[in-house]
Amino acid sequence: MTVPDDDAGPSRPTPIPRRTPLNRERVLRAAVVFADRSGIEALSMRSLAQQLGVVPMALYKHVANKEELLDGMVEVVVGAIDPPTRGAHWKAAVRQRILAARQSLAHHCWACQVIQSRTHASPVVLEYMDSLMGIFLAGGVSAELTHHAMHALGTRMWGFTQEVFPTPEPPADPEARSAMFAQAAAQYPHIVEIATIASRDDGSPAGGGCDEQFEFEFALDVLLNGVERLHRLGWTRPGPGSRSPSG
Template identity: 70%
Template sequence: MSRSENGAAVPRRAPLNRERVLRAAVALADDIGIESLSMRKLAQELGVAPMALYKHVANKEELLDGMVSVIVAEVDPPLPGPDWKNAVRHRILSARQALLRHSWAPRVIESRTQAPPVVLDYMNSLIGMFLAGGLSADLTHHVMHALGSRMWGFTQEVFPTPQPPADPGMRAAMFRQAAERFPHIVAIATVGAHDDASSVGQGCDDQSEFEFALDVLLDGFERLHNEGWRSGVPGNRAAG
């Protein structure tokens, strides 16, 4: 405790360190959005001068790297045991939950030009799970390419679905026109559960779609492993 001019006890502020700066930045981005995050606003949130932050992070890019590290550290550790497929699934779905808590994180992860060590640790652990399950380094190389952003718990859709008009009549007219020109698209778009926040468009349950695709990939990896798949062998399409 310190004392104010009138002698009243004043709680001592926690010392500023790198971890406190990064965690405050993550919380602030959750609150105001990553686009609005700035060193000035972060300094205000911490009650310090902006220059005090630069003792702990060199610049905004280093701050973002550190924020990614904080989020990746929230991912559950690997499950013990020989069931590599379940262990990988659990780890990736845990990563998904971490990124859902911080909706801005996928954009920041994709924007990194160099992976922070904790990100490399996470990727290394996933690779280790496949190798421990008996998959060859050759197959695991292609597995990591196939997983793509899904290893982090998110996917990027190639064609975003436009929001339909709020007016019922206009919405019905839009669907009629779409059904005439794109009947097969409409056929699959009008089935399934609904999730308004889905990254794959209305009419899709984003969590179910993510798990479906993840399971299809994991089943395929297991089949290739059991068949003794090797790159460069006639009949195998992937070569590099």
């Protein structure tokens, strides 16, 4: 017979694990993970609250509404962009910074759409833009030329560009594809000539289909090389009736 141990006292209840408290950073990072997994269209305050295991009202203590949530998600993505290498030439440093932005956004396919939808820039976004301008200025590029270079870069500073018109995929059936190109060639011969370059198997970077990374870096280099040339020429903005910037 087992004698109860009177000294042991009453048994204590098993402690309930404490839930990690919410804060703004946790909410934003959870939203980024949600958008990465389910798409930005599926993101709502309610769906995010379900992922975090809280009621929707708990989120409003940290973000006022969905627009502020989206602003914060952009902050998280932009804040993760690697800084440029110290001491690099200004052109190489700008190039590296923009390609780092492209790499960061590549992990978040929704980010381009959200960045373009923002109506104001948050401090993190402004800091990124300020850093790019600072690289130009530190390299001796004038404030005036830097101003125009930032305009020329446009969305490319974030690592993405927009096509002017969407290009539909050609039919998979060889006969239908051939008929489509034949008809298009009769109407738009130059477009077809350029478009079919990408399908030539000649070992060029465009062979076998457009390489988006190559096209992005090509355009970026064209812009930066142009800015460097104008900088070396001591370019200033021409007045009315003056020659073009390339003159």
